[in-house]
Amino acid sequence: MSSPEQWTRPVGQPGAGPRSTDITAATAGTPTRDQVIAGLRATSEGGADLVQLLTPEGERVHHPEFDIEVTPDELRGLYRDMVLVRRADREGNALQRQGQLGIWVPLLGQEAAQIGAGRAMRPADMAFPSYREHGVAWCRGIDPTQLLGIFRGTDHGSWDPLDTRFHLYTIVIGNQCLNATGYAMGQRFEGKVGDDDGEATICFFGDGATSQGDVHEAMVWASVYDAPVVFYCQNNQWAISEPLERQTRVPLYRRAAGYGFPGIRVDGNDVLACLAVSRWALDECRHGNGPVLIEAFTYRMDAHTTSDDPTRYRLSDELEAWKLKDPIERVRVHLVKQQWADQDFFDSVQAEADELAARLREFCVSMPTPGPERIFSEVYAEESPQVRAQRDEFLDYVSGFADAHAGGEH
Amino acid sequence: MAAPTVNQRTTTAPEEGRTPVQTVTMVKALNMGLRAALEKDPKVVVMGEDVGKLGGVFRVTDGLQKDFGEQRVLDTPLAESGIIGTAVGLAIRGFRPVCEIQFDGFVFPGFDQIVSQLAKLRFRSQGRVRVPVVVRIPFGGGIGAVEHHSESPESYFAHTAGLRVVACSNPVDAYWMIQQAVECDDPVIFFEPKRRYYEKAQLDTTATPDPLFASRVLRQGGSVTVACYGPMVKTCLDAATAAAEDGVELEVIDLRTLSPLDLGPVFDSVRRTGRLVLASEAPSEASVTAEVAARVQQECFYSLEAPVLRVTGFDTPYPPSKLEEEFLPDLDRVLHAVDRSLAF
Ligand SMILES: Cc1ncc(C[n+]2csc(CCOP(=O)(O)OP(=O)(O)O)c2C)c(N)n1
Ligand SMILES: [Mg+2]
Numbered sequence: 001m002s003s004p005e006q007w008t009r010p011v012g013q014p015g016a017g018p019r020s021t022d023i024t025a026a027t028a029g030t031p032t033r034d035q036v037i038a039g040l041r042a043t044s045e046g047g048a049d050l051v052q053l054l055t056p057e058g059e060r061v062h063h064p065e066f067d068i069e070v071t072p073d074e075l076r077g078l079y080r081d082m083v084l085v086r087r088a089d090r091e092g093n094a095l096q097r098q099g100q101l102g103i104w105v106p107l108l109g110q111e112a113a114q115i116g117a118g119r120a121m122r123p124a125d126m127a128f129p130s131y132r133e134h135g136v137a138w139c140r141g142i143d144p145t146q147l148l149g150i151f152r153g154t155d156h157g158s159w160d161p162l163d164t165r166f167h168l169y170t171i172v173i174g175n176q177c178l179n180a181t182g183y184a185m186g187q188r189f190e191g192k193v194g195d196d197d198g199e200a201t202i203c204f205f206g207d208g209a210t211s212q213g214d215v216h217e218a219m220v221w222a223s224v225y226d227a228p229v230v231f232y233c234q235n236n237q238w239a240i241s242e243p244l245e246r247q248t249r250v251p252l253y254r255r256a257a258g259y260g261f262p263g264i265r266v267d268g269n270d271v272l273a274c275l276a277v278s279r280w281a282l283d284e285c286r287h288g289n290g291p292v293l294i295e296a297f298t299y300r301m302d303a304h305t306t307s308d309d310p311t312r313y314r315l316s317d318e319l320e321a322w323k324l325k326d327p328i329e330r331v332r333v334h335l336v337k338q339q340w341a342d343q344d345f346f347d348s349v350q351a352e353a354d355e356l357a358a359r360l361r362e363f364c365v366s367m368p369t370p371g372p373e374r375i376f377s378e379v380y381a382e383e384s385p386q387v388r389a390q391r392d393e394f395l396d397y398v399s400g401f402a403d404a405h406a407g408g409e410h
Numbered sequence: 411m412a413a414p415t416v417n418q419r420t421t422t423a424p425e426e427g428r429t430p431v432q433t434v435t436m437v438k439a440l441n442m443g444l445r446a447a448l449e450k451d452p453k454v455v456v457m458g459e460d461v462g463k464l465g466g467v468f469r470v471t472d473g474l475q476k477d478f479g480e481q482r483v484l485d486t487p488l489a490e491s492g493i494i495g496t497a498v499g500l501a502i503r504g505f506r507p508v509c510e511i512q513f514d515g516f517v518f519p520g521f522d523q524i525v526s527q528l529a530k531l532r533f534r535s536q537g538r539v540r541v542p543v544v545v546r547i548p549f550g551g552g553i554g555a556v557e558h559h560s561e562s563p564e565s566y567f568a569h570t571a572g573l574r575v576v577a578c579s580n581p582v583d584a585y586w587m588i589q590q591a592v593e594c595d596d597p598v599i600f601f602e603p604k605r606r607y608y609e610k611a612q613l614d615t616t617a618t619p620d621p622l623f624a625s626r627v628l629r630q631g632g633s634v635t636v637a638c639y640g641p642m643v644k645t646c647l648d649a650a651t652a653a654a655e656d657g658v659e660l661e662v663i664d665l666r667t668l669s670p671l672d673l674g675p676v677f678d679s680v681r682r683t684g685r686l687v688l689a690s691e692a693p694s695e696a697s698v699t700a701e702v703a704a705r706v707q708q709e710c711f712y713s714l715e716a717p718v719l720r721v722t723g724f725d726t727p728y729p730p731s732k733l734e735e736e737f738l739p740d741l742d743r744v745l746h747a748v749d750r751s752l753a754f
Binding site for chain 1: 459460462463464465467485486487488489491492515516518519554555556557558559695724725726727729730731732733734736737742743746
C-alpha cells in the first residue's frame with residue numbers, strides 16, 4: 001500500500017488515467033486517483049505518520065515524540081470511561097428505538113478518540129463540541145442524563161457551558177470551529193497563555209466538516225492570531241453517506257501545513273495515543289505555541305444517527321475490518337496481559353455500566369416537558385414587548401382553550 | 411452493498427403501458443419531477459449532500475444517480491456555500507443546477523452566494539448572464555427534530571430582489587412545480603414542506619399544470635378568506651372542513667408563489683368576504699404574511715370588515731421539539747383567528 005509520504009501531487013495528473021491502477025505511477029511519485037484514495041484510508045498498516053501507542057492486538061509500542069507513561073490505575077480509568085460511555089451510547093440508541101428519544105447520535109467506535117482528548121484537558125481548558133461528543137461531555141463532568149433533553153426535545157442543551165467549560169452541542173456543521181477560535185483568541189488577549197499554567201481550547205469536528213468555509217476560516221484566524229486552539233478532527237471516514245474522498249484528496253492532518261501549524265494523525269482507536277497527542281497539543285497551546293491540528297483516525301461503527309440506514313451506502317465488510325481495531329478491546333487485552341486488572345475489575349465496571357444504563361432509562365422516561373412559557377424565555381436580554389405580548393396572548397389562549405373544553409363550548 | 415432503490419427505471423419507453431394516474435407521496439412526486447427534468451434537458455444537474463448514493467436524507471433523489479450517473483447527480487463536499495457557489499458557476503456555463511439543501515437551518519452558509527451572486531447576476535450583467543439555479547429546501551417543523559431542522563426561512567429570500575420563491579403544498583403541485591422551477595430562467599428558491607413529504611395524492615402526469623407563479627383557490631367559501639402556503643395548507647383545509655360543520659365557509663387560498671406574490675385571487679376573495687386570516691409557520695415579524703397583510707389593506711381597504719389577522723409561529727427561535735405543537739399554528743389557532751375575525 002502506498003504511504004501518504006510518497007504523494008507529491010494529488011489527482012488528475014496527466015498520464016495517470018483517472019481509474020488507472022498502474023503501480024509504477026505511484027512509485028514514480030505520481031499516484032493515481034485510486035491510489036490517492038486508498039492512501040487516504042491508510043490506517044495502522046499504511047500511514048507512517050500515524051501515532052499509535054497501543055496496537056489493536058493490545059501491544060504497547062513506543063513513539064519517539066509522543067510517548068507517555070501511564071500507571072495501571074490510569075489505564076483502568078480510561079478503560080472504565082470508555083466502557084461507560086459506550087454503554088450510555090447504546091442505551092441512548094435503545095431509548096430512541098423505543099420511542100423515548102426523537103433521535104440519537106451514536107458515538108460507537110469513537111470512544112478512544114473522545115476519552116483520550118477529554119482526559120487530556122485540564123479543568124480551565126475549554127471545549128467546543130459538535131453533536132457526537134458524548135465521551136468528551138463525560139470527561140467534562142456532564143452526566144449522560146444531561147444529554148438526553150436535546151434528543152428528547154425538551155431543551156437545546158441542559159448544561160452550563162461556562163461552568164463546565166463545555167460549550168453547547170453545535171449542529172450546524174463547522175460553526176463551532178470559529179467560535180472556539182474566538183474563545184481561544186480571548187484566552188490569549190487576557191494573558192492566560194504563555195506558561196504551564198496557561199489555558200487552551202479544543203474544538204471537535206468531523207471529516208465532512210473540513211469542507212466548510214467556517215473550518216477554513218477558523219484555521220486562518222487561529223494561525224494569524226496564534227490562538228491556543230486544538231482543532232480535533234475525528235475522521236470517522238464518513239459524513240453521513242459520503243466517504244472521505246468526497247471531501248479531500250490529501251490526508252486531513254496535512255492541511256495544517258498550509259496554514260502554518262503542526263498537523264498530527266493519531267490512531268483514533270487508541271486511547272493512549274489520543275491522550276498523549278492531545279495532551280501535547282493542549283500543552284503547546286497553553287505555552288503559546290498553538291494552534292495544532294489533530295486528525296483522529298477512527299471509524300463510525302454505527303449509523304450516522306438513528307434516522308440513517310448505512311446499508312444503502314457502505315459495505316458491512318468495512319465495519320467488520322474496523323471491529324478488529326475496536327478501541328476498548330485493545331485496552332482490555334493489554335490490561336489482562338500486563339496483569340493490571342483481574343476479573344473482579346472487569347465485573348465491577350460491567351456492573352457500573354448496567355447501573356448507568358438503568359439510571360439513564362429511568363431518568364429519560366420521567367423527564368418533564370417544559371411548559372409553553374419556555375418558548376418565549378431568554379430570547380433577548382430584556383424581553384421585547386412583542387414577544388411578551390405573544391406570550392401573554394398565547395398563555396391566555398391556552399388556558400381559555402382548556403376552559404372552553406371544560407365547558408364543552410368549542 | 412447498497413439496498414435496491416425504489417425507482418427501477420426501465421430503459422426503454424418508460425411511460426408506455428403505464429397508467430398516467432398514480433397515487434404518490436410528495437417525495438415520490440418530487441423524485442418523478444426531477445427525473446423528468448433530468449431526462450428532458452441534458453444540462454440539468456442535481457447536486458447536494460448525500461443526494462447521490464443515498465438518494466437524499468428524505469430519498470427525494472432516490473435512484474437518480476444510479477440512472478443518470480455521477481456527473482448529473484453529484485454528491486458534493488459538505489459545504490453549502492460551495493454547493494450554491496459552484497451551481498452559480500455551472501449556470502454561467504449553461505447548466506441548470508438543482509441544489510438540495512439538506513434542511514432549512516443549513517442554508518445559511520450558502521446565504522451569501524444566494525444573496526450576493528445568485529440573486530443579482532442578471533441585474534448586474536443586465537441580462538447577459540442567466541443563472542437558472544433551483545435551490546430546494548425542505549422547510550418547516552412538525553417532525554420532532556433537533557435544532558436547525560424545523561425552520562421557516564422563506565422570508566429572507568422573499569425579501570431579496572432577483573430571487574423567485576415558491577412553496578409547494580401537495581404531491582401534484584410538487585411534481586409540476588419542480589419541473590417548472592427548473593425551466594425558469596430566474597433562480598428559484600423551492601420550499602418543500604417536509605412534514606407533508608409522505609402524504610399522498612393522485613397524480614396525473616398527462617394533465618396540464620397551473621403556471622408556477624400563480625396562487626390558487628383550493629376551496630370556495632363566503633365567510634372568511636384564509637391564505638396560506640406550504641405545510642399550513644393542509645391545516646387550513648382541515649380547519650375549513652371543521653368550520654363548515656359550524657356553518658362557517660372558509661375560502662382557502664394556497665399562495666404557492668411567495669415572491670413575486672400573486673395576490674389577485676386574494677384581493678378578489680377579500681372583496682367578497684371582507685375578512686382575511688393569514689397562516690404560516692414562520693415568525694410574523696417582517697415576513698411573507700406581513701407583506702400580504704400590507705398589500706391587502708392597501709388594495710381592499712373599503713371591503714375589509716375586520717383587520718387582517720395572522721396565525722404564525724412566534725417571534726422566537728424554534729423551540730425544543732416537545733414544544734413545537736404549541737409553537738406551530740394548528741387547526742384550533744386558525745379557527746380561533748377565524749372567530750376573532752368574524753367577531754369584528
Ligand atoms: C451546515 C450543515 N449542513 C448540513 C448538515 C447536515 N449534516 C449533519 S451531520 C452531516 C455529516 C457530518 O459529517 P462529519 O463532519 O464527518 O461528522 P460526523 O457526523 O461523521 O461525526 C451533515 C451533512 C448540517 N448539520 N449542517
Ligand atoms: Mg465523519
